[in-house]
Amino acid sequence: MKIIVTGHGNFASGLQSTIKLLAGSLPNTMFIDFTAEMSETDLAAKFQQQIGSDNILFFCDLVGGTPYKEAVKLSFTDEEKFAVVAGCNIGSLLELGLNQSSLVQKSIKEVAEEFVKVSQSGTQFFQHRQVVQPQNDEDGI
DSSP, X not given: OEEEEEEETTHHHHHHHHHHHHHSOOTTEEEEEEOTTOOHHHHHHHHHHHOSSSOEEEEXXXXXXXXXXXXXXXXXXXXTTEEEEESOOHHHHHHHHHTGGGGXXXXXXXXXXXXXXXXXXXXXXXXXXXXXOOOOOTTOO
């Protein structure tokens, strides 16, 4: 399996930089930016350059954008070989990217579902809570 991280501007290379800082590198993971100078055709050609016989999971920045649409177009050619996720986070990319050996027996669709599940569990809102201190009795008990 290969993971192709893609998105608008420097989304992919930005994630690549973060991954490098945190974990070094992820095996079988490519990072393809969709910059202002590129057309949809240019992006599709970059995708084609990375496709071999492996299953491909596209990790896109957002639903409906050009990188997502181009990945979806490819997925129509072979839905057993391609899966497309969008809106996932760096935590899911790290967790699944570093544990690719545990995903070998899973279909590309199951891997995509796992990406979404891990992203959802890693998205949290921190809330302050008031901590009530226990009362100390004067006699030390």
